[in-house]
Amino acid sequence: MTIRTGTSSWTDPTLIACGRFYPPGVDTPEARLRHYASQFDLVEVDSSYYRLPDAAVAWRWTQRTPASFRFHIKAFRAFTGHTTPLTALPGDIAQALGARGESTSGPTTPLASLAPGDLPTELRDELWRRYLEAIEPLRQSRQLAAIHFQFSPRVQNDRAGRALVFETARRLDGERHAIEFRHRSWFDTPSREAATLAMLRETGAAHTIVDSPGESDNTVPAIWATTRGDLCVVRLHGRNAAAWNRRGVAASSGRFVYEYSASELIDISARVQRLAATVDDTHVLFNTNHEDQGMKNASAFIRTLTTLAGGIA
Numbered sequence: 001m002t003i004r005t006g007t008s009s010w011t012d013p014t015l016i017a018c019g020r021f022y023p024p025g026v027d028t029p030e031a032r033l034r035h036y037a038s039q040f041d042l043v044e045v046d047s048s049y050y051r052l053p054d055a056a057v058a059w060r061w062t063q064r065t066p067a068s069f070r071f072h073i074k075a076f077r078a079f080t081g082h083t084t085p086l087t088a089l090p091g092d093i094a095q096a097l098g099a100r101g102e103s104t105s106g107p108t109t110p111l112a113s114l115a116p117g118d119l120p121t122e123l124r125d126e127l128w129r130r131y132l133e134a135i136e137p138l139r140q141s142r143q144l145a146a147i148h149f150q151f152s153p154r155v156q157n158d159r160a161g162r163a164l165v166f167e168t169a170r171r172l173d174g175e176r177h178a179i180e181f182r183h184r185s186w187f188d189t190p191s192r193e194a195a196t197l198a199m200l201r202e203t204g205a206a207h208t209i210v211d212s213p214g215e216s217d218n219t220v221p222a223i224w225a226t227t228r229g230d231l232c233v234v235r236l237h238g239r240n241a242a243a244w245n246r247r248g249v250a251a252s253s254g255r256f257v258y259e260y261s262a263s264e265l266i267d268i269s270a271r272v273q274r275l276a277a278t279v280d281d282t283h284v285l286f287n288t289n290h291e292d293q294g295m296k297n298a299s300a301f302i303r304t305l306t307t308l309a310g311g312i313a
Contacts, residue, residue: 001276004070004145005302006042007294008235008287018291030064037065040298042072044148044285049074051088052130059137070145071138072178072233072285076131078119079171081152081164085113090130093123116154128171139175145283146206146231147177153218157185157192162199169203178233180208184217193223200227209234209275211268213241224271232275232282236260236268236297257290260297265304273308 010032015021026035036043045053053073061071078084086094097114119127138144149168155161165179179200187193200207207227211234212219226232238258260268276282286297 001282002280003272003276003282003284003305004042005284005298005305006040006044006286007289007298008044008285009046009289009294010036010043011047012289012294014291015289015294021292021295030060033061033064037069039295041068042070042145042283042285044287045071045073046289048131048135049077049080049150052076052090052127053134055134055137058135062137062141062143065143067141067143069143070283071143072145072148072283073135073138075147075149075168075177076127078114078116078124078127079131079168080149081116081155081161083113083115084119089114089127093126096123116152132175145176145281146233147172147175148180148208148233149177149205150180151182153182155181156183157196161186165199165203165205169205174204176206176228176231177204178206178208178231180210180233180235181220182218184220187220187223197223197225197227204228206231206233210237211235211239212237213239213244215241216244219244224275226275226279228279230280232279234268234272234282234284236284236286236288238288238293239264256288257293258288258297259293260288260300262300262304265297265301266308269301269305269308273305 009015011029022032022035026032047053077088086097089097097119135144135147151161151164155164168177168179181187181196185192186196197207205227207223207225209222209224209232210220211222214221238256238260240255240258243255243257272282272284284298284301286294286301288294288297
């Protein structure tokens with residue numbers, strides 16, 4: 001039984017600006033990752049959601065972390081049902097789309113972004129090829145824990161949504177991956193919950209246990225169940241209901257402002273420990289990325305887990 005803990009970013013601008021996690025002089029990408037890896041044994045790469053990762057950068061990550069360190073890397077947004085700005089695409093692909101693209105406002109208006117169905121098959125194939133090629137250094141070093149697919153709230157429990165789950169598995173051809181849903185329809189009744197978990201088991205995807213505010217359609221309840229024997233993923237977004245649907249650039253980390261209380265961490269730790277006894281690896285990621293709250297929450301969770309384990313022993 002292995003429980004790894006980390007955060008969903010190590011370079012958030014608010015984290016660096018607050019000056020509390022990185023010591024003085026730790027101010028380069030190499031130094032920051034080395035310091036982070038001295039404190040935690042797991043991290044989520046968030047930047048790969050916004051743009052395709054780069055193989056040279058991924059290789060440098062492997063050189064800056066111990067062999068025992070693990071990465072969860074997020075899937076590119078064009079693979080998860082999100083709208084994708086053309087500026088997020090490689091230049092040649094964006095140029096090809098710009099040459100052929102038309103928006104709904106008229107044939108002479110160039111596309112600024114792509115809806116999920118706008119990407120031609122051959123260009124989608126090429127994006128997938130480049131993505132998998134870019135993360136190959138993590139795979140070769142055996143530090144790739146999983147590819148994380150955080151589906152858009154637009155991906156609902158319907159024929160198209162289920163097809164995307166199966167398409168994802170087909171593209172990965174056995175590569176370990178985790179799926180996180182963001183629409184209530186996947187778990188809103190006992191029968192749908194059972195069918196969703198069965199589908200994840202069939203496709204080989206690890207179910208992502210989500211802790212988040214639960215008052216809107218773009219949240220899912222925390223379903224404490226596993227769908228793979230070798231991986232359990234717990235991803236904690238905080239419970240800041242007031243900020244969950246806040247929009248704008250400043251909201252990207254502000255919506256996750258949350259420090260877990262001692263009682264909340266005791267409950268979460270007990271649940272994690274029970275599930276961890278049934279799988280090979282359990283990975284706990286705190287997505288509370290505002291300033292150093294992710295690190296505070298992760299460290300407090302580790303202490304709570306240690307105390308709980310000592311009490312049980």
